[in-house]
Amino acid sequence: VPGHQVTGEVVETGTAVDRLKPGARVGVGWIFAACGTCPYCRSGRENLCPEFKATGRDAHGGYAEYLAVDEDFALPLPDNVNPVQAAPLLCAGAVGYRAFRQSGIGEHDVLGLSGFGASAQLLLKTAVRRFPDLSLYVFARNPAAREYARSLGAAWTGDFHDTPPALCNAIIDTTPVWKPIVDLLPRLSPGGRFVINAIRKTNADKNALSSLSYEHHLWMEKSVTSVANVTRSDITQFLELAASSGVVPELTTYSLSEANQALLAVHQGGLQEAQVLVV
Ligand SMILES: [Zn+2]
Ligand SMILES: [Zn+2]
Structure with a gap:
C-alpha cells in the first residue's frame, strides 16, 4: 500500500506502547523505521541508517483506513495543526526543511x-x-x-x-x-x-x-x-515551524474511492497544489 505522508488518530495500541493513547493525533512520514543502534542513528542521522525503512515502500503506507507503525515513528501533530493540511508537509516539506538545515x-x-x-x-x-x-x-x-x-x-x-x-x-x-x-x-x-x-x-x-x-x-x-530521506526531528521541527508561521499547503481533498483521480491530478501536475485522500 503506497502513501508516505499520513496523518490520523491512534485507534488501538499494542501492549508495549506507553507513550501514545487512543485519540492521539499523529503523523507518519517517509521514515517508517530505523535501527536506533547504528552509528548513524546514534548521531542524529537516522536518515542514513542502513536499516532505514520507508513508509509505502518497505512497509504498507497510508492509502488505507488503518496503518500499523512503531509508536516511536508515529509523530505527534502540534495542537493547532489540521491533520488534512499537515499531510502534504510530511514529505516535501520535511525533506525541504532537511535541505535547509544542511x-x-x-x-x-x-x-x-x-x-x-x-x-x-x-x-x-x-x-x-x-x-x-x-x-x-x-x-x-x-x-x-x-x-x-x-x-x-x-x-x-x-x-x-x-x-x-x-x-x-x-x-x-x-x-x-x-x-x-x-x-x-x-x-x-x-x-x-x-x-x-x-x-x-x-x-x-x-x-x-x-x-x-x-x-x-x-x-x-x-x-x-x-539530502537523503528524513529524520523524525526534521518532520517534527518542520511541522512546528509551519504551524507557528501559519503555512498551509494549497490542496484538494479526495475520498479513498477517488484515489485514482487524485493520482491522475498529481501526474498531470498542478505546480502548486497537493492532493489529499481523506479516509
Ligand atoms: Zn540505524
Ligand atoms: Zn515524498
Missing part, C-alpha cells in the same frame, strides 16, 4: 533556490515568515514559477543564467538536471554550500559537468552535498 544558512544570509516545485515552495513560504531577514533568490526557467515566487516573498528571481544582486551563502537545488550546478556554483559565496535535494539526477545533460572549472566552481571551500 545548507547551514544563517538568519541574515542569502539563500538561493534552484527550481521551484512543491518542496521549494513550502520552504520559501516557511522561511520568509520565520526568518524575515533571510534573502531568498529563486532561479527558475518558468516565468510563471518566478512570478509565483515573487508573490510569496522572494527578494529576487531569475533564470539560471541571470545574475542575482549578491552571492548566495547556500543554494538548494531541487531540479533533476545537472546544468544548475554549472550555472549556479559561481553564484555561491566563499564557503557556500550547494545542497542537492533531488532523489535522482538525469543522465540527459550530464555532459554539462565537463565545463566545471575548479577555480570558478569549487575554489574557496565551496561544497556540493545531497
Whole structure:
C-alpha cells in the first residue's frame, strides 16, 4: 500500500506502547523505521541508517483506513495543526526543511533556490515568515514559477543564467538536471554550500559537468552535498515551524474511492497544489 505522508488518530495500541493513547493525533512520514543502534542513528542521522525503512515502500503506507507503525515513528501533530493540511508537509516539506538545515544558512544570509516545485515552495513560504531577514533568490526557467515566487516573498528571481544582486551563502537545488550546478556554483559565496535535494539526477545533460572549472566552481571551500530521506526531528521541527508561521499547503481533498483521480491530478501536475485522500 503506497502513501508516505499520513496523518490520523491512534485507534488501538499494542501492549508495549506507553507513550501514545487512543485519540492521539499523529503523523507518519517517509521514515517508517530505523535501527536506533547504528552509528548513524546514534548521531542524529537516522536518515542514513542502513536499516532505514520507508513508509509505502518497505512497509504498507497510508492509502488505507488503518496503518500499523512503531509508536516511536508515529509523530505527534502540534495542537493547532489540521491533520488534512499537515499531510502534504510530511514529505516535501520535511525533506525541504532537511535541505535547509544542511545548507547551514544563517538568519541574515542569502539563500538561493534552484527550481521551484512543491518542496521549494513550502520552504520559501516557511522561511520568509520565520526568518524575515533571510534573502531568498529563486532561479527558475518558468516565468510563471518566478512570478509565483515573487508573490510569496522572494527578494529576487531569475533564470539560471541571470545574475542575482549578491552571492548566495547556500543554494538548494531541487531540479533533476545537472546544468544548475554549472550555472549556479559561481553564484555561491566563499564557503557556500550547494545542497542537492533531488532523489535522482538525469543522465540527459550530464555532459554539462565537463565545463566545471575548479577555480570558478569549487575554489574557496565551496561544497556540493545531497539530502537523503528524513529524520523524525526534521518532520517534527518542520511541522512546528509551519504551524507557528501559519503555512498551509494549497490542496484538494479526495475520498479513498477517488484515489485514482487524485493520482491522475498529481501526474498531470498542478505546480502548486497537493492532493489529499481523506479516509
Ligand atoms: Zn540505524
Ligand atoms: Zn515524498
